[in-house]
Amino acid sequence: MPLGEKAGFEKSQSRYCGVEAEFNDDMPQLLNFNLSTGSFDFVVAPLMNPSYRPSLLEKDGVLPFAASDLVLSPSQWSSHVVGKLSSWIDLDSEDEALRMDSETTLKQEIAWANHLSVQACILPPPKGASCANYARCVNQILQGSNNMQLWLRIPLVKTDDDDMGANSTSFIDSWELWNSFRLLCEHHSQLSIALDILSSLPSLNSLGRWFGETVAAAIINTDSFLTNGRGYPCLSKRHQKLITGFFKSFNTDMVKLMDDLIVISGKPAHSIPRPSSDLAANNFDNNSESPQRHPLRPYLDYVGFLFQRMDPLPEQERFELGYRDFLQSPLQPLMDNLEAQTYETFERDSMKYIQYQRAISKALLDRVPDDKASATTVLMVVGAGRGPLVRASLQAAEETGRKLKIYAVEKNPNAVVTLHSLVKLEGWEDIVTIISCDMRFWDAPEKADIVVSELLGSFGDNELSPECLDGAQRFLKQDGISIPSSYTSFIQPLTAAKLYNDVKSHKDLAHFETAYVVKLHNIARLTPSQPVFTFTHPDYSTKKSNQRYKKLQFEIPSDTGSAMVHGFAGYFDAELYKDVHLGIEPSMATPNMFSWFAIFFPLRTPVCIKPGSPLEVHFWRCCGSSKVWYEWCVASPNSSAIHNSNGRSYWVGL
Numbered sequence: 001m002p003l004g005e006k007a008g009f010e011k012s013q014s015r016y017c018g019v020e021a022e023f024n025d026d027m028p029q030l031l032n033f034n035l036s037t038g039s040f041d042f043v044v045a046p047l048m049n050p051s052y053r054p055s056l057l058e059k060d061g062v063l064p065f066a067a068s069d070l071v072l073s074p075s076q077w078s079s080h081v082v083g084k085l086s087s088w089i090d091l092d093s094e095d096e097a098l099r100m101d102s103e104t105t106l107k108q109e110i111a112w113a114n115h116l117s118v119q120a121c122i123l124p125p126p127k128g129a130s131c132a133n134y135a136r137c138v139n140q141i142l143q144g145s146n147n148m149q150l151w152l153r154i155p156l157v158k159t160d161d162d163d164m165g166a167n168s169t170s171f172i173d174s175w176e177l178w179n180s181f182r183l184l185c186e187h188h189s190q191l192s193i194a195l196d197i198l199s200s201l202p203s204l205n206s207l208g209r210w211f212g213e214t215v216a217a218a219i220i221n222t223d224s225f226l227t228n229g230r231g232y233p234c235l236s237k238r239h240q241k242l243i244t245g246f247f248k249s250f251n252t253d254m255v256k257l258m259d260d261l262i263v264i265s266g267k268p269a270h271s272i273p274r275p276s277s278d279l280a281a282n283n284f285d286n287n288s289e290s291p292q293r294h295p296l297r298p299y300l301d302y303v304g305f306l307f308q309r310m311d312p313l314p315e316q317e318r319f320e321l322g323y324r325d326f327l328q329s330p331l332q333p334l335m336d337n338l339e340a341q342t343y344e345t346f347e348r349d350s351m352k353y354i355q356y357q358r359a360i361s362k363a364l365l366d367r368v369p370d371d372k373a374s375a376t377t378v379l380m381v382v383g384a385g386r387g388p389l390v391r392a393s394l395q396a397a398e399e400t401g402r403k404l405k406i407y408a409v410e411k412n413p414n415a416v417v418t419l420h421s422l423v424k425l426e427g428w429e430d431i432v433t434i435i436s437c438d439m440r441f442w443d444a445p446e447k448a449d450i451v452v453s454e455l456l457g458s459f460g461d462n463e464l465s466p467e468c469l470d471g472a473q474r475f476l477k478q479d480g481i482s483i484p485s486s487y488t489s490f491i492q493p494l495t496a497a498k499l500y501n502d503v504k505s506h507k508d509l510a511h512f513e514t515a516y517v518v519k520l521h522n523i524a525r526l527t528p529s530q531p532v533f534t535f536t537h538p539d540y541s542t543k544k545s546n547q548r549y550k551k552l553q554f555e556i557p558s559d560t561g562s563a564m565v566h567g568f569a570g571y572f573d574a575e576l577y578k579d580v581h582l583g584i585e586p587s588m589a590t591p592n593m594f595s596w597f598a599i600f601f602p603l604r605t606p607v608c609i610k611p612g613s614p615l616e617v618h619f620w621r622c623c624g625s626s627k628v629w630y631e632w633c634v635a636s637p638n639s640s641a642i643h644n645s646n647g648r649s650y651w652v653g654l
């Protein structure tokens with residue numbers, strides 16, 4: 001039964017836990033024992049007799065390598081069995097006979113697994129640092145394969161340089177092994193990782209990298225468990241954090257059973273006390289004792305306990321599950337007219353309007369002293385949509401005891417219809433004038449004390465707030481206030497193997513030169529973000545330009561090890577008024593605000609970076625007569641191509 005199902009979790013939030021088994025000729029019995037007695041969801045089992053060698057077959061005419069496919073039904077094979085390829089396979093051995101046997105067996109086992117319709121097979125870890133021949137054979141299989149997933153088993157190890165002494169050559173980082181293998185296989189989307197969690201764990205920064213990789217399964221060896229006061233298996237705090245991290249990072253597409261799994265492996269390493277009434281006091285479920293208890297069941301129970309102990313997802317997070325790592329084209333609110341549904345989503349985000357109301361209240365109090373409270377302030381909401389900022393402005397006026405005259409300027413004629421009905425419904429006719437016009441071309445009858453706008457994209461200026469507010473600044477008094485007063489974009493290098501594969505699946509250049517709005521999930525943030533472009537309003541400088549260029553250098557922490565950069569996350573932070581901010585940059589994001597996901601700028605060729613060797617990135621904001629676009633590149637450690645030259649693939653229309 002999936003982890004969590006017992007505790008009333010939604011099915012989409014459950015996780016599956018399997019068990020690694022030895023070869024057993026009697027597959028039905030193996031399945032029955034592990035699924036019925038053990039309550040595991042599936043078994044990871046060899047599909048072929050491990051004593052089988054093709055070279056022996058020629059000499060001795062050995063019997064078939066496995067029992068009949070008929071021993072299980074097709075749905076049992078596909079839902080409850082993950083194939084485990086023979087661990088003796090060594091495709092990069094110096095011993096030619098072994099190498100040849102390995103190649104034949106690998107192909108035969110995969111062919112057999114395909115025949116059985118198992119959904120995934122675990123490939124044994126490469127035996128040494130050199131894995132080119134292994135990768136070549138796997139790549140051949142991947143080229144001709146159906147949908148079967150191949151998970152390369154990788155032990156989670158990384159020794160520190162310090163551990164090995166300054167001149168040591170035996171420094172090990174298993175991520176490097178994975179990286180060579182996937183590069184050789186050209187990031188094939190059906191090649192993922194089965195990560196072996198061992199008793200000692202590397203540093204937090206180095207562990208973080210794996211959350212951006214395609215880890216399909218985490219295999220926890222029984223040796224990695226400690227023993228609690230009652231003699232039961234438990235995990236160290238660091239292991240607990242890692243496993244709950246995997247629970248969270250795994251995607252939740254439960255249509256696919258064979259995805260995102262935990263596997264218990266190894267022999268029982270704990271002598272479990274005999275069940276007694278005392279067990280009920282244990283803080284996880286041990287009440288399901290049966291006469292024929294599965295020896296690994298306490299390990300499963302503990303993993304289930306870790307899962308059930310996690311806080312349930314907040315409602316908004318649950319609502320956004322389907323958006324995780326899903327690439328969306330950014331809105332073009334200037335060139336296109338937004339739809340009712342989009343306005344509806346904005347308007348549900350009360351936190352955004354609370355921040356605006358705070359900012360407007362502060363600005364009103366600064367601008368209108370108490371002894372002049374009866375004076376009328378002219379406030380213009382430019383890009384009013386269906387009116388939420390008009391409402392926030394009126395609430396700020398009420399809160400501060402100030403008087404307002406409001407112009408609500410909106411260029412989308414459909415939103416203006418709703419705006420009219422809102423003003424009538426609320427009885428705001430004497431205070432609010434609706435202007436159905438593009439702010440850049442409006443001939444305002446008077447000047448404003450305060451201009452309020454929300455024209456911000458995930459990357460701040462990417463929905464052309466600078467260009468629109470340049471147009472609006474004509475009708476702001478010389479000492480008038482713009483809310484927001486400034487905004488800054490940020491970028492951060494990411495490992496994001498899933499996003500990279502999704503972009504790659506389009507098989508064209510344009511998709512690699514496009515920025516996407518995305519709820520980042522299965523990613524690793526490799527360094528803190530850095531500011532890119534800032535815009536300030538109003539801006540009366542004479543040499544004003546909205547073109548920008550920024551060179552940035554990122555350095556990963558020394559204990560991370562090498563890491564792959566698949567692209568950059570983009571965020572913004574806006575100063576609405578004085579200390580009132582609004583934004584999504586992770587270290588200072590406005591809490592409980594959900595109007596904006598991050599933006600993702602992909603790289604055509606991922607770049608591998610090492611500690612001590614900075615990543616140099618260049619970003620440009622370019623402006624033409626009818627469009628604005630970004631170009632970006634990496635200049636170090638290797639030069640990438642300049643992405644989106646002349647806005648050939650992605651631009652925002654003026």
Ligand SMILES: C[S@@+](CC[C@H](N)C(=O)[O-])C[C@H]1O[C@@H](n2cnc3c(N)ncnc32)[C@H](O)[C@@H]1O
Nearest residue numbers: 333334346383384385410411412438439454468
């Ligand atoms: C991001 S929406 C915000 C809408 C509303 N203020 C809210 O918070 O729900 C931006 C709005 O600005 C409008 N807009 C964009 N550029 C504009 C322009 N140049 N002149 C007038 N309205 C514009 C869009 O049509 C859209 O309704």
